[in-house]
Amino acid sequence: MTASASAPLPKANFPVRRMDFSFASTQKYWWSGDPFMTHFMNNLSSLFPYGEKFFVDSVRAVRDQVSDPQLQKDISAFIGQEAMHSKEHATYNDYAAEHGIDLERLELRIKVLLEWVTRFTTRKQRLAATCALEHFTATMAEQLLRREDINTQMDDPKMYKLWMWHAIEENEHKAVCYDAYNAIGGGYFIRTGTMLLTTFLFFGVIMTFQVHLMRKDGQLFNWRSWARGLKTLLGPRNGYFPKMIKPYLDYYRPGFHPFDHETKALEKRWKERLGFNG
Numbered sequence: 001m002t003a004s005a006s007a008p009l010p011k012a013n014f015p016v017r018r019m020d021f022s023f024a025s026t027q028k029y030w031w032s033g034d035p036f037m038t039h040f041m042n043n044l045s046s047l048f049p050y051g052e053k054f055f056v057d058s059v060r061a062v063r064d065q066v067s068d069p070q071l072q073k074d075i076s077a078f079i080g081q082e083a084m085h086s087k088e089h090a091t092y093n094d095y096a097a098e099h100g101i102d103l104e105r106l107e108l109r110i111k112v113l114l115e116w117v118t119r120f121t122t123r124k125q126r127l128a129a130t131c132a133l134e135h136f137t138a139t140m141a142e143q144l145l146r147r148e149d150i151n152t153q154m155d156d157p158k159m160y161k162l163w164m165w166h167a168i169e170e171n172e173h174k175a176v177c178y179d180a181y182n183a184i185g186g187g188y189f190i191r192t193g194t195m196l197l198t199t200f201l202f203f204g205v206i207m208t209f210q211v212h213l214m215r216k217d218g219q220l221f222n223w224r225s226w227a228r229g230l231k232t233l234l235g236p237r238n239g240y241f242p243k244m245i246k247p248y249l250d251y252y253r254p255g256f257h258p259f260d261h262e263t264k265a266l267e268k269r270w271k272e273r274l275g276f277n278g
Helices: 035-060 069-098 103-119 124-145 157-172 176-183 188-216 223-234 242-248 266-276
Strands: none
Touching: 035 069, 035 103, 035 124, 035 176, 035 223, 069 103, 069 176, 103 124, 103 188, 124 157, 124 176, 124 188, 124 242, 124 266, 157 266, 188 266, 223 242
């Protein structure tokens, strides 16, 4: 038996957690009784089922070009985590349907958009788009984990656990697609140019969906809710998105890597808080 044959196979750097949420008793406005912020989170949830399928398809399409066994294991765990996210955010639709919120229509719009993107891009470009969106989600997730002034506004304990679980895992696997992109010879200009295009597309979709959800719920002219929500998201001193500007811009730096943003201690603290073993 050769040394290589006897060497133990690597384990993934993070686990796949099997979750099983139910939102049968969740109130309609579960974010501090506020329509705008509840619908903002509903808005984000609508992106995940088909968005995360796109991520998985993008990395699977280049997997045969990845030779590193550790990265192969991490790709498998990444696919498993994303599959669980899609499953639980599909369950999230049960809550939405119970309260007359049609997230499935928004999900189908994402499906059509991503089918169009897939049709007109190369595998490397799709993986670059996945890297960009993974950086968005990891950065947003990190802010959610750090900002207890914001995350404690989630009144429903199951919604709270769903979003914090998702946030932990987005940081656990934030480097997988990026490492796969580098492994297939992805370059700086495709990576950063794709991020720029993805940024405009992402925020265009978010703004359109937010207006749609507020209008359909009869809350479009609820100026108090808009003001409160926009202050939470965009306030110049403690807004959610302004705190993301620096890590977002860091993506454009030559030599950037997702692990430059250290979150291991943060992940560990939250895993202990939520009772996760691994």
